[in-house]
Amino acid sequence: MEDDRLLSLAVAVASERNLQDVLQTIVRGLASQPGVALARIWLLLPGDICDSCFLRDHCLNRTRCLHLVASAGTALNSPGEDWSRLDGRFRRLPLNSFIVGVVGATGTATLIQDVAEQSLHLERPEGSARNVLAGDIAEVAVHGERARVRIRSAPPITAEVTTGSVERLGLREDLAVFASCKAVEVQVRVDAPEPDTLGT
Secondary structure (H helix, E strand, O other), rough: OOOHHHHHHHHHHHHOOHHHHHHHHHHHHHOOOOOOOEEEEEEEEEOOOOOOOHHHHOOOOOOOOEEEEEEEEEOOOOOOOOOOOOOOOOEEOOOOOOOHHHHHHHHOEEEEEEEOOOOOOOOOOOOOEEEEEEEEEEEEEEEEEEEEEEEEEEEEEEEEEEEHHHHOOOOOOOOOEEEEEOOOHHHEEEEOOOOOOOOO
């Protein structure tokens, strides 16, 4: 974020007097920046809807979970969609589940990259101006015709690819791979999996 934009956001936040307004001002300010589609804030709070939560089977510790407390953004393909809602299906997330839960449990930011199949390699690409991250595959999660490949790189990265890429490259857990990308193709995300680019 540019310095002047950050300063303007800081001034706006400082003018608020209660926590909810502070949190909502932060996400609105972040979501208004160029290239930002969605900004969300989660807080670790006591579990409150455990009996009815559809993710309860993923939750190993039902004493606390991540609560969605602020959200703002604009859907590029459906501008009328409301991304400020706090009552969607993913308003609560267990720790260590999904991307947000892993970030919440570890405190480590995760890079998510939308990549074409030629951006994942079994050997380090040569003569490329693109950034290259190396690591072993931690997980391959298939959803329809798309798959998310989580890589133990530094920093960790999750690549979204086609199932054809998974089959062609033989992608599987513990396989060493290289992910190459341009800086403009990478986002640092700590938002919830809703809305999901895979349509699940």
